Amino acid sequence: MILELDCGNSFIKWRVLGEDVRRVIGEGVVDSDLALLESLKGLKGLALMHCRLVSVRTAEETSALISLLTEAFGVSVVCATPAREMSGVRNGYEEFERLGLDRWLAMLGGFHLASGACLVLDFGTAVTADFIAGDGEHLGGFICPGMPLMRNQLRTHTRRIRYGDLAAERALESLVPGRTTVEAVERGCLLMLRGFVLTQLELARSYWGDDFAVFLTGGDADLVSEIVPEARVVPDLVFVGLAMACPLS
Numbered sequence: 001m002i003l004e005l006d007c008g009n010s011f012i013k014w015r016v017l018g019e020d021v022r023r024v025i026g027e028g029v030v031d032s033d034l035a036l037l038e039s040l041k042g043l044k045g046l047a048l049m050h051c052r053l054v055s056v057r058t059a060e061e062t063s064a065l066i067s068l069l070t071e072a073f074g075v076s077v078v079c080a081t082p083a084r085e086m087s088g089v090r091n092g093y094e095e096f097e098r099l100g101l102d103r104w105l106a107m108l109g110g111f112h113l114a115s116g117a118c119l120v121l122d123f124g125t126a127v128t129a130d131f132i133a134g135d136g137e138h139l140g141g142f143i144c145p146g147m148p149l150m151r152n153q154l155r156t157h158t159r160r161i162r163y164g165d166l167a168a169e170r171a172l173e174s175l176v177p178g179r180t181t182v183e184a185v186e187r188g189c190l191l192m193l194r195g196f197v198l199t200q201l202e203l204a205r206s207y208w209g210d211d212f213a214v215f216l217t218g219g220d221a222d223l224v225s226e227i228v229p230e231a232r233v234v235p236d237l238v239f240v241g242l243a244m245a246c247p248l249s
């Protein structure tokens, strides 16, 4: 069995693949290393042979997690590392090692699935957009705050914006102008996110006409999917790229 991990700034996404790697034995989203161990220990018949991971956390946090996994399961852990070029995709950053590894893997996954030009949008703590041309050239991308950062900035930098998570979820059932603080903030932030997405689509069209694929991934991808009906929502896009960057045989 293979353990795959995507360690983002807020959550660790995990999944366990079987002998037949097309079979997902277990998967989940956790908010700490310990919660990850708990979830894994709760899996019946777990027999990990390998682990591969990608992390955008600090080197210290990542090594701490690797030590925990090695101690708990005796597996060797392979980490995705930056590359200038891989699987036909050329990293467009001036310093390729500075491009977020989650972005890089999602790009590898997207270009592989599209076999052509694509726009990869990832909705996590931050939102990222990356443009990959049909010849595999990464033209670069954009980073902006995601929903959790936008709402938390408003909650922590104003004195009168306070509301709970349940109210926040309910507020997004409609997008008409808000008549309560929670509606006004949640809908305002979502409209900003959607505006960002539409701008990325315009830019992609200016480069490639209609000849490109759009991929949506990350925990908040569903918040924008309805405005991009042509997009493919691929929650495990980072894992697709992880398998390409860290093959195990």
Ligand SMILES: Nc1ncnc2c1ncn2[C@@H]1O[C@H](COP(=O)(O)OP(=O)(O)O)[C@@H](O)[C@H]1O
Pocket (backbone or CB within 6 Å): 007, 008, 009, 010, 011, 012, 029, 123, 124, 125, 126, 147, 148, 218, 219, 220
């Ligand atoms: N099961 C889940 N657990 C936690 N967050 C989730 C879940 N499903 C969707 N989300 C949303 O995903 C967002 C985090 O996205 P994610 O891609 O995990 O971020 P990151 O990679 O930066 O840690 C949260 O804002 C939350 O709204």
Ligand SMILES: CC(C)(COP(=O)(O)O)[C@@H](O)C(=O)NCCC(=O)O
Pocket (backbone or CB within 6 Å): 008, 009, 010, 056, 098, 099, 100, 101, 102, 103, 123, 124, 125, 126, 127, 128, 143, 146
């Ligand atoms: C842009 C990111 C913060 C996104 O992280 P996430 O929201 O997935 O946790 C991450 O990819 C990162 O730290 N990148 C390094 C900076 C860069 O890509 O330019």
Ligand SMILES: [K+]
Pocket (backbone or CB within 6 Å): 008, 009, 102, 122, 124, 218
């Ligand atoms: K991510």
